[in-house]
Amino acid sequence: MTAKRHGWAAASLSLLTPGLGHLYAGRVRAAFLLGIVVTPFATLLFLLDVLAAPPAPLFFLFGVAILLTVVVGIPIHAALLARGTGSAYQLQTFNRSYVYVAFFVLVGLVWQRGSYLFWKAYVAEAFRIPSAAGEPTLLVGDYIYVVKVPASARRPRLDSLVVFRSPEQSDLRVIKRAVGLPGDTLSMRNGLLFRNGRQLNEPYARRHDLPIRSDDQYVSQMRAWQVAHLVGLDPARYTPTTRDWGPLVASSDSFFALGDNRDESYDSRFYGFVPLTNASARPRLIYFSYDSSSGVRWERVGQRIQ
Numbered sequence: 001m002t003a004k005r006h007g008w009a010a011a012s013l014s015l016l017t018p019g020l021g022h023l024y025a026g027r028v029r030a031a032f033l034l035g036i037v038v039t040p041f042a043t044l045l046f047l048l049d050v051l052a053a054p055p056a057p058l059f060f061l062f063g064v065a066i067l068l069t070v071v072v073g074i075p076i077h078a079a080l081l082a083r084g085t086g087s088a089y090q091l092q093t094f095n096r097s098y099v100y101v102a103f104f105v106l107v108g109l110v111w112q113r114g115s116y117l118f119w120k121a122y123v124a125e126a127f128r129i130p131s132a133a134g135e136p137t138l139l140v141g142d143y144i145y146v147v148k149v150p151a152s153a154r155r156p157r158l159d160s161l162v163v164f165r166s167p168e169q170s171d172l173r174v175i176k177r178a179v180g181l182p183g184d185t186l187s188m189r190n191g192l193l194f195r196n197g198r199q200l201n202e203p204y205a206r207r208h209d210l211p212i213r214s215d216d217q218y219v220s221q222m223r224a225w226q227v228a229h230l231v232g233l234d235p236a237r238y239t240p241t242t243r244d245w246g247p248l249v250a251s252s253d254s255f256f257a258l259g260d261n262r263d264e265s266y267d268s269r270f271y272g273f274v275p276l277t278n279a280s281a282r283p284r285l286i287y288f289s290y291d292s293s294s295g296v297r298w299e300r301v302g303q304r305i306q
Helices: 007-016 020-024 028-052 056-084 097-122 217-229
Strands: 124-128 142-148 161-165 173-180 185-189 192-195 245-249 254-258 279-291
Touching (some): 020 028, 020 097, 028 097, 028 142, 028 279, 056 279, 173 192, 217 245
Antiparallel strands (some): 124 142, 142 279, 161 279, 185 192
16 A cells, blocks of 8 residues: 655654654654654753853854754654655555554653653753842843752752752742851841851842831741751840841751842741752753843853852
8 A cells, every 4th residue: 555655744743753753754763763862862962061061152052953953853854755755655564543653652752751851850950030039140031950969969069059949848949049058157237148257258149228127927937947046146135137137057957048139039047947958959051041021131041050
């Protein structure tokens, strides 16, 4: 039995699952090579590009090349092969709808999707920044990749950004800066952070001239947990604010995290120290950035996150 192979059909099937369009065009080996090897490897190459974090132009060019190969190159190649078979293609045993469905499920959903989830769980993962708490380092509309940290090395680096599970909501992951590690004594005076008695130079921090309130629910929440870690002050007379608190001593198994945008960040000042085991990743780079009023922020694409 013969039937014409349509280029548009081969291209569409390739977009659905890389390799499926080649199977439709009669190229079995190419189908499995593209589906099982090339596509997962292309994903890994992109993540390695993230890990290497080369200069922005190189990151952009390399990432676009990988994307075009999978999204454009493979479908075009499948379409050309399909058109090249002519109008009297001899249907093979694998040119059956149930075979296409099986390829889609086993190769597309199980293997390719499974490979992606593996890389996501153990190598790197993408996030979108939804709030202004990390400004000016991270802006609303930044799309970033974070690098996963092995469980044996989850002690954050001091003064670096870290991704961790919220102590209040285990399913919520947040990005803050680790400003205190176990045993550190921390305090804030008039918005300036002190660690072990020394004022920190924080070029990444943003502060606003906002009214300081000492009577709202969040400040009450601050006092409720801070008094147990307070040193050198009378707990009965302790009235912290978001800009004046401490000194507090970090517990042996936890770190203290602050947002760079100090007056618009919900962080350790309110919910306390973060267990070291909650840390899971480190922000690596910005792979895309978009602002609703100004459009794509090209100058941020490919930037390393410090």
